[in-house]
Amino acid sequence: MTVDPAxxxxxxxxxxxAVETNFEAAKGIDFRGSSWQRAEYDESxxxxxxxxxxxxxxxERLRAxxxxxxxxxxxxxxxxxxxxxxxGVAIASVLSPLEHYASGASGxxxxxxxxxxTDHVRRLVGDRKVPHIIGVCSPSGFTDEARRARxxxxxxxxxxxxxxxxxxxxxxxxxxxxxxxxLRIFDPENVKHKMERVxxxxxxxxxxxxxxxxxxxxxxxxxxxxxxxxxxGFEQIVVADPELRMAKKDGEFxxxxxxxVRGMEKKGMNVIDRIRQLFSGEGDEAAKINxxxxxxxxxxxxxxxxxxxxxxxxxxxADLLEQGKxxxxxxxxxxxxxxxxxxxxxxxxxxxTAAMLNQQINIISTDIHNLTLIQQGQVAKxxxxxxxxxxxxxxxEMLETLKADAELVGGLETGMDAMLASAEEQAxxxxxxxxxxxxxxxxxxxxxxxxxPAPQRQAxPAPQRADSPRGPERAVDSQPESPPxxxxxxxxxxxxx
Numbered sequence: 001m002t003v004d005p006a007x008x009x010x011x012x013x014x015x016x017x018a019v020e021t022n023f024e025a026a027k028g029i030d031f032r033g034s035s036w037q038r039a040e041y042d043e044s045x046x047x048x049x050x051x052x053x054x055x056x057x058x059x060e061r062l063r064a065x066x067x068x069x070x071x072x073x074x075x076x077x078x079x080x081x082x083x084x085x086x087x088g089v090a091i092a093s094v095l096s097p098l099e100h101y102a103s104g105a106s107g108x109x110x111x112x113x114x115x116x117x118t119d120h121v122r123r124l125v126g127d128r129k130v131p132h133i134i135g136v137c138s139p140s141g142f143t144d145e146a147r148r149a150r151x152x153x154x155x156x157x158x159x160x161x162x163x164x165x166x167x168x169x170x171x172x173x174x175x176x177x178x179x180x181x182x183l184r185i186f187d188p189e190n191v192k193h194k195m196e197r198v199x200x201x202x203x204x205x206x207x208x209x210x211x212x213x214x215x216x217x218x219x220x221x222x223x224x225x226x227x228x229x230x231x232x233g234f235e236q237i238v239v240a241d242p243e244l245r246m247a248k249k250d251g252e253f254x255x256x257x258x259x260x261v262r263g264m265e266k267k268g269m270n271v272i273d274r275i276r277q278l279f280s281g282e283g284d285e286a287a288k289i290n291x292x293x294x295x296x297x298x299x300x301x302x303x304x305x306x307x308x309x310x311x312x313x314x315x316x317x318a319d320l321l322e323q324g325k326x327x328x329x330x331x332x333x334x335x336x337x338x339x340x341x342x343x344x345x346x347x348x349x350x351x352x353t354a355a356m357l358n359q360q361i362n363i364i365s366t367d368i369h370n371l372t373l374i375q376q377g378q379v380a381k382x383x384x385x386x387x388x389x390x391x392x393x394x395x396x397e398m399l400e401t402l403k404a405d406a407e408l409v410g411g412l413e414t415g416m417d418a419m420l421a422s423a424e425e426q427a428x429x430x431x432x433x434x435x436x437x438x439x440x441x442x443x444x445x446x447x448x449x450x451x452x453p454a455p456q457r458q459a460x461p462a463p464q465r466a467d468s469p470r471g472p473e474r475a476v477d478s479q480p481e482s483p484p485x486x487x488x489x490x491x492x493x494x495x496x497x
Contacts, residue, residue, distance in 0.1 A: 003109055003163075005101045008066045008139040011163055012094045015137045016071055018188035019092040023073050026090075030181050031133075033075025033087040043068040043098065050102035066096045066139065070124070088131045092186065095120050095138050109140040117146050117160075117174075125156055135186035137161040147172055159186045164224045168197060197223055198233030202255070209244070212300020212361065213256035213293075245290055249298040256297035259286035259375065285375040289368055296364045303357040310350045317343050 003011070027036055044067045051062060070093035076084040095117070100109045117136065125132050132155060141162045151158045151174050158174040159182060171183045201223050208214055220230045234255050238246045245258040317340060324336040383391075 011139040012066045015188045022185045035076045037074040039072045065101050086130045090133045092135050111141040111143045112138040113143045114146045132156045135159040195233045209257045213254045213297025216253040247294045254297045256293050258293045259289035285371045292368050306354045313347045
């Protein structure tokens, strides 16, 4: 497990803060006593010595490393009037490889072994006559030997806690006959966080709900949670999502997707019709969908188990094949060949069974799909053909009426400005129009015809053009200039008559 110093420090803080809250809730209930004394310890002096031996005196680095802190809760009961008797000690301790973090090594921190764990627990136990409950958390985890071991210390109950790869925690009883309540006390993950992990894992595997279902055991194995916790998470999800169903098949709790809409009883149904509906095979597609989905989920779980068995058989086949290649004598090779042949026959049989289950699941899925379409058609409650025609005619008439009203309003608005204008305003508007006509009269006719201003070399008085006997001449800028030397152009020949 790769845990850097920052993650180890965060793990230490989360564990102690959560367990301290659980200690407060367990006073007088799970922990015996009427008065309590709290104490805190750490190994900061040892950590300073390790850093000083490596010529490291950085205070910021010291604060960024875990210090193996622990919290101790001592319980007392009043005896007579002035005396107290100790009833027990509960300790939440963190055990990290400080040498690894102090050296600044970049490799993976070593897990805590059985010998180091035993020495740590022995140092924490004070008075052996007083019962001790010790929870040891290791951010870097424990070895398999430490997890399997049982610390047989008189009057001492040990619980191991380590983070897992699923953003959660793993609690292990390191003593015999540990009360499950003590495991919950030293579990830093609250129930709400566990339910959220179950819900998140179900969302990640939501595709399995469409083709089959999810079992409590598979989710518990993937999330590293107890099956009762996962079953409680299933129940909460079923309450929140009306399409999900939960059922028990062959001792296994399954979660699957049922009908999209729950079956609704028809209104106005008398007792006789209700009895007929109960004993008839028609209608109530939602109930049929739920039954078929439950069957499909059970078949899917059985198919998945067969696939797991096939994987195990294939691994064994590969192992036997390697043994046969490594064997030098003919006798072990003959034995391995017989085992391998029988194993391959078993694999073929398992594949045949899985194929049959796939066909059954496919048939049930098709029937569920057809029933879902029927149910959706019934829920929609589409109008009849006569109603659709009546509504279409009414809509068309409404559009025609609206169009006629819009044309009438447009005709009324055409002369609205002239009707609302007074006589004085009309006279002022005529003056504006007369002012606009004066510049138009002063413009030459040729310019009005061409629509462009006359050139500057044609700026002669307009009356002289008007006195010409031939009438207005064409613009001279369209004729070429006289040739040099004063020569004049020859007039055109008269036309033939």
